[in-house]
Amino acid sequence: MEFALSEEQRLLQGSVGRYLEEMSTLDAVRETAEAEAPLSREIWKGMAELGVAGVLVPEEHGGLGLGVLEAALIAEMTGRCTAPLPFVGTAVMAPIALVGAGSDAQKATWLPQLASGEIIAGVAVAEVIGAREGAGVRFANGCLTGSSLFVIDGPAADIFIVSDVNKALYLVDGKAKGLARKKLTMIDLTRPVSELVFEDVEAELLPEGGPEIVDAMIDAGRIMLAADTLGAGDMMLEKAVDYAKERKQFGRVIGSFQAVKHLCAEMAAELEPCRSLVWYAAYAQGATLQDAALPDGRLMACHAKAHLSEVGRFVARTATEVHGGMGFTDLLGLHYWFKRIGLDRQLLGGPERVREEAARLQGWAA
Amino acid sequence: MDLAYSAAYEDFRKSVRRFVDKNSSNQPRRPGAGRPSSDQRRWQQLLIENGFAARTIPAEYGGYGGEPDILKSRIIAEEFTRASLPLGLANQGISMFVPTLLELGTEEQKKKWIETTLKGETVWCQGYSEPGSGSDLASLQTKATEDGDDFIINGQKIWTSTAATADMMFCLVRTEPDAPKHQGISYLIFSMDTPGIEVRPLKTMTGYAEFNEVFFTDVRVPKSQIVGERGQGWMVANATLKHERGMLGDPNQAGTRLSAIIEMMQDETVSGERLIDNPLFRDRLLQLQARVFAMQFHGMRLLTASVKGEDPGIARLIVKLMGCELNHQLAALAIDALGELGVLYGNSPHLRASGYWQRAYMFDLGLIIGGGTAQIQKNIISERGLGMPREPKAAKKQGAA
Structure with a gap:
């Protein structure tokens, strides 16, 4: 019985963290965000060299062949550094789709290119969770028709993995005829998403999997967003503590006022158990849980997403408040973390919706 | 993992x-x-x-x-x-006094007290808090003055659970009134039958007397009945408090409560609708379920750290604060879901779970306050865990004024 990261997992997380701290600096983030460049290809290339882009891609296809827990540890670091990277779609949800539902030929074609960082994959599944404005994609006569909103990693994508309204998965070329792509500007400029409109767009079915593959993609995606929030929240807390130790008012550092330091203690107290929750939820994906007393991976993906959304919101606003007026400025850049947490909360289902799913999974709701 | x-x-x-x-x-x-x-x-x-x-x-x-x-x-x-x-x-004897004695007692004390305490034959109570010394425990005033081979104790303790049934007390007293406050305290043990001890039950908001007040008037205790050295009582007490904080905020209790609430919300109905079918109560249940899981996994993480002999740092410091608060929130949900039934009490008709949820909701507040209040816990988390500065000493400020 060991509830802890292995030495290899710590090393992996440490090396990704160090790389991102060096590359995804506030200046780099700001430059990417303000240039409205969809992402930093340079940093993504470096991440691919570390193996991160292929974390979930099997070794036979050029990846590291690791699990959702390792992916979550990386996601935590991307959140910590507000890294402008296509991690959740390209490195997590798309590989799960291809490995689970792709034919041998599809796997052999696309997985090595995902692992090497050569191509970026957008993921269109938002309508499976909740369709806004009548969006949704239907398949007929070899073609997709309809629309999909909030496509993860969409603006720079070379290919798309699309779920239709029946949870069948398709692969679509980013340059396919009849496909229109619009960038959606979100509060978080570090991970823009797209709207896709399909007018008889040629699409390849991923033939080997059923709806459970879409569920597995969404579960893993939710855990990545939770881990991203954990990393971003940790960083906001660290920044708040550092600021409170420096900033003086009334002749003393504000961190010596209990009104301020209790806010910091509350953030730490909320965040620490979150780390264990995210680890477990990620570990439970695909692990054979022998002990019946250990809770199910699907349920825990919901809980991790919903709970981190709530704690993330608390930390984002509280850490901003500890920074006083400075926290509210663009100059300090704290808002990149605030907005990152804000987007994490809503993507792939906000906490209220996700908790309803958790209720259904336990037979508590229809 | x-x-x-x-x-x-x-x-x-x-x-x-x-x-x-x-x-x-x-x-x-x-x-x-x-x-x-x-x-x-x-x-x-x-x-x-x-x-x-x-x-x-x-x-x-x-x-x-x-x-x-x-x-x-x-x-x-x-x-x-x-x-x-x-x-x-x-009980407090087994969970707190025995570990303290093992760490700091003399061979004679260990032989005399540990076995009978373990067997449940000797029951102990803890004499720490005083009316004027709660969070600032080291300011305690109950004094023990020398008289030949004895100490004479005068003063008052409060929040002494089991004092009415206990055989013995382990007690902090001030033996060196002129020393700085942390260095003037000694840790004495004595029989509750010693002349001059009066125990008065302390009824709490729950309606039950879970605690007592203990009054000392010229209570004579042999000097040999000390654990550790004279003036070292604060250090001895801290060995004990460490064991107490481990007892509070246990995540398994939250798990047991959660299971009971789930069962109750599936069984109870209002106007024909099961409580769990109400979306608002169900959402609260799910929010707390996530917290219970998080604290249970957190407990497993701490367990692994102790097996490996690693210091889990700040992860350990948050358990009392978060665990006690979670238990309180669980009791609050049970009461709210039950509505009017949730505020029945005593031996009332229609009472649910023998009134457990109301009593727990109130008693939990005592646990949130006792063993280091939530606010003291936040000081510990921010100062020891996050390295934030302590409050400037009040005394210094008075001097400047």
């Missing part, structure tokens, strides 16, 4: 399960904090003999004499909980 137990531990689990199965039918009522019944003492003796209680206490002091093995302790707890069997006695 590997949440399976190794084969050796699974074998150990089987042996625990055999004991549990064999004894599942004639166990005594779950012991409370007070004096154990003769059935409970017999059960305790059986548990010690089998290594399921007092497991790591040396056999020469009446324990089982096993090697410390946190995983085995956890397996024992899991299997007993699964079978709804009461674990061994967990």
Whole structure:
């Protein structure tokens, strides 16, 4: 019985963290965000060299062949550094789709290119969770028709993995005829998403999997967003503590006022158990849980997403408040973390919706 | 991450399960904090003999004499909980005084007190808090003055649970009035039958007297009945407090409460609708379920850290604050979901769960305040965990004024 990261997992997380701290600096983030460049290809290339882009891609296809827990540890670091990277779609949800539902030929074609960082994959599944404005994609006569909103990693994508309204998965070329792509500007400029409109767009079915593959993609995606929030929240807390130790008012550092330091203690107290929750939820994906007393991976993906959304919101606003007026400025850049947490909360289902799913999974709701 | 137990531990689990199965039918009522019944003492003796209680206490002091093995302790707890069997006695004498004596007592004290305490024959109460010394415990004023070979104690203690039934008290008194406050305290032990001790029950908001006040008037205690050196009582007490904070905020209690609430919300109906079918109550239930899971996994993480001998740092400091608050929130949900039924009390008709949720909701507030208030916990988390500066000393400010 060991509830802890292995030495290899710590090393992996440490090396990704160090790389991102060096590359995804506030200046780099700001430059990417303000240039409205969809992402930093340079940093993504470096991440691919570390193996991160292929974390979930099997070794036979050029990846590291690791699990959702390792992916979550990386996601935590991307959140910590507000890294402008296509991690959740390209490195997590798309590989799960291809490995689970792709034919041998599809796997052999696309997985090595995902692992090497050569191509970026957008993921269109938002309508499976909740369709806004009548969006949704239907398949007929070899073609997709309809629309999909909030496509993860969409603006720079070379290919798309699309779920239709029946949870069948398709692969679509980013340059396919009849496909229109619009960038959606979100509060978080570090991970823009797209709207896709399909007018008889040629699409390849991923033939080997059923709806459970879409569920597995969404579960893993939710855990990545939770881990991203954990990393971003940790960083906001660290920044708040550092600021409170420096900033003086009334002749003393504000961190010596209990009104301020209790806010910091509350953030730490909320965040620490979150780390264990995210680890477990990620570990439970695909692990054979022998002990019946250990809770199910699907349920825990919901809980991790919903709970981190709530704690993330608390930390984002509280850490901003500890920074006083400075926290509210663009100059300090704290808002990149605030907005990152804000987007994490809503993507792939906000906490209220996700908790309803958790209720259904336990037979508590229809 | 590997949440399976190794084969050796699974074998150990089987042996625990055999004991549990064999004894599942004639166990005594779950012991409370007070004096154990003769059935409970017999059960305790059986548990010690089998290594399921007092497991790591040396056999020469009446324990089982096993090697410390946190995983085995956890397996024992899991299997007993699964079978709804009461674990061994967990009163203040066993959980706090015995570990303190093992660490800092003389050989004679260990021989004299540990075995009878483990067996439930000697019941202890803790004399720490005073009316004027709560969070600032080191300011305590109960004084012990020298008189030949004795100390004479005068003063008052409060929040003394089990004082009415206890045989003995471990008590902090001021023996060196001129020393700085942390260096003037001694840790004495004495019989509750000593002349000059008066115990008055302290009724709390729950309507029950879970605590007492204890008054000392010229109470004569031999100087030899001290644990540690004279003036070192604060250090001795901190050894004990460490054990107390480990007892509070246990995530397994939250898990048990959550299961009971889920069952209740599936059984109870209002206007024909099950409570769990109300989307607002269901959402609150799910929010708390996530927190219970998070605290349970957090507990497993801390457990692994202690097995490996690692310091979990800030992760350990948050347990009392978060665990006690979570228990309180769970009781609040149970009450709210039950509505008017949730505020029935005493022996009322229609009472649910013997009034457990109301009493727990109120008593939890005592636990949030006791053993270091939530605010003191936040000071500890921010100062020791996050390295934030302490409040400037009030005394300094007065000097400047």
